[in-house]
Amino acid sequence: EVQLVESGGDMIHPGGSLRLSCAASGFAFSTYAMNWVRQAPGKGLEWVSAISVSGGVTDYADSVKGRFTISRDNSKNMLYLQMNGLRAEDTAVYYCAKSSSSRPIRSDYWGQGTLVTVSS
Amino acid sequence: DNQMTQSPSSLSASVGDRVTITCRASQDINNYLAWYQHKPGKAPVLLIYAASTLQSGVPSRFTGSGSGTDFTLTISSLQPEDVATYYCQKYNSVPLTFGGGTKVEIK
Secondary structure (H helix, E strand, O other), rough: EEEEEEEEOOEEEEOOEEEEEEEEOOOOHHHOOOOEEEEEOOEEEEEEEEEEOOOEEEEEOOOOOOEEEEEEEEOOOOOEEEEOOOOHOOOOOEEEEEEOOOOOOOEEEEEOEEEEOOOO | OOOEEEEEEEEEOOOOOOEEEEEEEEOOOOEEEEEEOOOOOOOOEEEEEEOOEEEHHHHHHOEEEEEEEEEEEEOOOOOOOHHHEEEEEEEEOOOOOOOEEEEEEEE
16 A cells, blocks of 8 residues: 655744655655645645656756755655745645656655644 | 646535536646545545546546646536545646646535
């Protein structure tokens, strides 16, 4: 059974940093691209970032480019999102999602999400 | 970037009704279009990919159609468990943009 479990969400002041983690199990993690998707309160889903199977290729939404860094550790089946320079508009539930192929495309499995609140 | 526009933003229908949601891409995305169902507090669920292919385990009352820039998600007979927000997503290239969502309620 595919499982994705996010952690690391917290309440943080504007300008602060946070690292989200996603523990993956039940599939060959190192052979699938991975995505981060977020949902701000009362808003829709927003794709945030994607990473290739090796971690060598990463992509970001314009809203987070230069502030967020996606990474993965295939030896530990872990996905990460380092978030720096956090802003109030980054407040959201962050979902880890498995791509259905080795390329970042549609997501066929999602975690339950972790809440990040940016507030002074 | 390619924008994804969904309509309507919300709808209310009776149990057993046929429900149709549309999604329009601002540029041609061929058939690289997915539909998701999202219930509050739950993980989103992939319903349809490649515009019209039903994901394994998804009830057959969900169908997708379209190609290029115009796409449709249809629920043939609305059930109480279908109350959710539905999103389209393009995946021909990054950014993997979502539509704004359509909230479906029971009348």
